[in-house]
Amino acid sequence: MTTESSADFTVRVGATVSSTVAEGPGTRFALWVQGCSLQCPGCFNPHLWGTKGGTDRRVADLVDDVSAADVDGITLLGGEPFEQAVALAALADAVRARGLSVMTFTGYDLPELTGAGAPTGSAELLAATDLLVTGRYERERPDHRRPWVGSTNQRFEFLTDRYRHLEQKLRAIGDRLEIRVDATGAVMVNGWSSMESLEMLLDDPALILRRPGRNSR
Template sequence: MTTEAPDVPLLRIGSTVPLTKAEGPGKRFAVWAQGCTIRCAGCFNPHLWGARGGRLISAEDLCAQVVESASKNEIEGITLLGGEPFEQAPAFAVLAEAVQQAGLSVMAFTGYELDDLRGPDAPEGAGALLAATDLLVDGPYRADSPDLLRPWVGSTNQEFRFLTDRYRHLEPTLQASPDRVEVRVSQHGEVTINGWATVGQLDALLDGVTSPVGRGDVR
């Protein structure tokens, strides 16, 4: 049941993970947006491209889940991943603002360039979502330029943008932060993976897993 006012759009999300250490600094609540028109070649999440999949939830209800996880799991913030959060920027801005008001941080990944998000052709609401984002990783995924040095990013063209001071202290030591991959197996035997690893590393990891349902929410 949703409780958002009618003029605030609902979020269409592919999935959430209430506690992850693989999608940004510290412990975080991860939200994968459903729907992306950028469609990078080699994207790990083509199941999140369609704008009709996933499920709808209000920013208010999702924020309540985030706050609950903060209480239980001591998360320090949320990470928005794709799909493309900035193609639902008005609703994600409401979520991000509420999360920041609760004292938590906001990290977001986008396939757009920051200049485009600040330009005249930016998606609706992009400015509001940028204003409520502490750490942004921007740029499309380039499969021919995998980034094996910096954590969390997929390819070398993608940039960390410290939009507030919250994570600026991480900038000099980013390359010392390891990438992580998390594997979850549901009680029904469904295997999902999030985090970042090369295709070869994932193949080695999944070797022996019978009929995997996909590589889940890996960037």
């Protein structure tokens, strides 16, 4: 449960989408954190690497945002969630206390999160996560068979029973891509697609560079 003090934690947030069907099972609130030290070659989100961008958001306010969205759960991606694991564990705990699920993407492999030298708060965020996707993005190993992940080395870890029924059905779940255009004409793309497909779809690479989407999976 989130304590009064943990609700005061802040998360450095790169972007949020209040309702998406392209970032995990069901309908989800997606939160891209700002900051990632792993810097995988080919990462689609280099604008989320630096810790100076984004916006500081209180965990309590993020919980309110998630509660107001009609979603099945929250998806944490980035950026690197485990580099803000203490605050995100508080957020994830509070979300689960409301009956919602938590999916977390990380560029770390599971042993890096459980062994000596794991980022601070890793145990707490793992304990608050139902479905974990691990591993750095490897652009020479694109994954065209499983949903949500970017490369074949990345692993699904079913940390609770909540989504275990999907374990043998992953290949039957299609990837989705969502494109939003706001009133100013700004385009936001999330979900997973190859860069080639995006280029064909958008016909303007400059737009692709503005996507907050993911390949940390």
